[in-house]
Amino acid sequence: MLEIVILAAGKGTRMCSAKPKVLHTLAGKAFVSHVIDRAHELEADGIKVVIGHGAEQVEKQLAEPGIEFVEQTEQLGTGHAVQQVLPRLHAEATVLILYGDVPLIKTNTLKRLITKVSETSMGLLTIELANPAGYGRIVREDGEVTAIVEQKDATKEQMQITEINTGVMAVKGAHLQQWLPALSNENAQGEYYLTDIVAMARSNDVLVETVQAASESEVMGVNNRVQQAELERFYQRGIAHDLMIAGATLLDPARIDCRGVLTTGSDCVIDVNCIFEGEVSLGDNVHIGANCHLKDTSIGDNTQIFSNTYIEESQLGEDCLVGPFARLRPGSVLAQKAKIGNFVETKKAYIGKGSKVNHLTYVGDAELGENVNIGAGAITCNYDGANKHKTIIGDGVFIGSNTALVAPVTLAKGTTIAAGSTITSSSQENQLVVARTKQRNIDGWRRPVKK
Ligand code: UD1
Numbered sequence: 344m345l346e347i348v349i350l351a352a353g354k355g356t357r358m359c360s361a362k363p364k365v366l367h368t369l370a371g372k373a374f375v376s377h378v379i380d381r382a383h384e385l386e387a388d389g390i391k392v393v394i395g396h397g398a399e400q401v402e403k404q405l406a407e408p409g410i411e412f413v414e415q416t417e418q419l420g421t422g423h424a425v426q427q428v429l430p431r432l433h434a435e436a437t438v439l440i441l442y443g444d445v446p447l448i449k450t451n452t453l454k455r456l457i458t459k460v461s462e463t464s465m466g467l468l469t470i471e472l473a474n475p476a477g478y479g480r481i482v483r484e485d486g487e488v489t490a491i492v493e494q495k496d497a498t499k500e501q502m503q504i505t506e507i508n509t510g511v512m513a514v515k516g517a518h519l520q521q522w523l524p525a526l527s528n529e530n531a532q533g534e535y536y537l538t539d540i541v542a543m544a545r546s547n548d549v550l551v552e553t554v555q556a557a558s559e560s561e562v563m564g565v566n567n568r569v570q571q572a573e574l575e576r577f578y579q580r581g582i583a584h585d586l587m588i589a590g591a592t593l594l595d596p597a598r599i600d601c602r603g604v605l606t607t608g609s610d611c612v613i614d615v616n617c618i619f620e621g622e623v624s625l626g627d628n629v630h631i632g633a634n635c636h637l638k639d640t641s642i643g644d645n646t647q648i649f650s651n652t653y654i655e656e657s658q659l660g661e662d663c664l665v666g667p668f669a670r671l672r673p674g675s676v677l678a679q680k681a682k683i684g685n686f687v688e689t690k691k692a693y694i695g696k697g698s699k700v701n702h703l704t705y706v707g708d709a710e711l712g713e714n715v716n717i718g719a720g721a722i723t724c725n726y727d728g729a730n731k732h733k734t735i736i737g738d739g740v741f742i743g744s745n746t747a748l749v750a751p752v753t754l755a756k757g758t759t760i761a762a763g764s765t766i767t768s769s770s771q772e773n774q775l776v777v778a779r780t781k782q783r784n785i786d787g788w789r790r791p792v793k794k
């Protein structure tokens with residue numbers, strides 16, 4: 344049985360923020376949510392989050408089945424924080440303690456740590472740091488861990504120790520029940536230190552087995568916005584690396600941001616400054632131009648997105664061309680070989696195979712058949728001020744420039760709309776529809792003169 348405790352009660356004073364620290368984000372997701380993801384990957388039998396500062400806000404944002412919140416009303420130390428959940432922990436469980444502000448901890452590391460827990464041993468995650476300042480130091484005698492001493496309580500010699508406490512540990516529930524009530528706050532900070540259980544383990548002949556973290560970033564806690572930015576870059580470099588290893592070309596791996604999951608087919612090329620949010624999948628040979636922002640979208644093989652395009656919750660087929668400067672809003676679906684040009688906005692729109700919407704157009708709540716051509720400046724007037732209405736455009740329809748299609752309206756196959764028309768009623772197949780005042784040419788016109 345595995346129970347996970349996530350400490351998330353701290354204020355995070357150095358973030359200088361009205362928002363509790365653990366809700367600040369890395370790759371668009373709250374620090375503590377990254378930690379919760381790891382807990383899920385470990386298939387924990389229970390996840391208990393200790394909240395304090397901004398408790399209401401944290402709970403509201405994180406609430407989901409399987410997560411229990413325990414409030415620590417006063418932050419009297421990490422040991423005190425774990426004491427709050429003690430009544431809810433099972434003696435026979437392995438209890439893994441994580442920090443809500445250490446977002447990049449790796450599941451594999453935690454798996455290694457958990458294996459160290461038994462009736463006679465506990466696991467402690469440590470790391471060697473060239474600069475151990477600020478951390479609790481791991482004190483060993485004849486190689487065995489005997490205590491953790493906090494920086495503020497350390498002697499001059501102990502300050503020289505470079506093996507530090509990451510804060511992550513795994514302990515039998517029964518041991519926590521035995522040791523936590525015995526913690527005292529007689530130390531430099533007047534806090535109940537969780538780390539003091541290590542010396543208790545030692546005096547109860549429970550072996551403290553250490554596991555070394557794979558990297559410093561993995562165990563780095565975020566205290567301020569500089570560290571947040573550092574971790575973000577570290578994380579993004581890792582994602583860029585993985586994308587390239589999987590076969591994508593990134594024109595500059597330092598200038599891509601992935602806030603979610605991006606999957607790429609073979610031979611995709613991504614130009615600089617692109618942002619991918621949520622779940623984005625690119626087929627084979629997809630090209631994304633500079634400064635594009637894609638969110639929860641799938642893109643078919645050989646499709647090209649030109650620079651400065653924003654796409655949300657849309658599905659693009661194969662061999663499409665989109666942008667530059669296009670905006671595809673939720674529910675845009677492009678069939679094969681569709682083309683969306685510059686300054687075009689689509690929303691809840693199906694664009695049929697080979698259809699073109701090349702310039703300066705709004706297509707919303709619309710269905711376009713195959714090989715439709717929409718001229719520059721044409722728009723669907725889908726909203727009457729209260730309700731939305733649909734525009735249906737059949738195969739091969741040609742819509743002249745600067746046309747207003749007042750929905751609901753249906754244009755049958757092969758319709759041609761004269762430029763500048765305002766269309767309020769439906770057409771029959773292959774009709775030419777002209778809906779504008781007739782041109783008059785007046786000879787000898789005199790322009791007004793100034794009085
Ligand atoms: C702690 C460790 C230190 C270790 C370091 C690693 C102790 C006594 N010290 O020190 O050995 O090197 O982490 O980063 O454990 N928290 C609560 N309630 C509290 C106090 C803290 O929930 O009353 C939470 C914080 O929100 C944070 C975590 O516990 O997520 C760590 O607290 P923090 O104050 O940062 O501990 P450190 O002093 O850095």
Ligand code: CA
Binds near residue numbers: 564
């Ligand atoms: Ca800390």
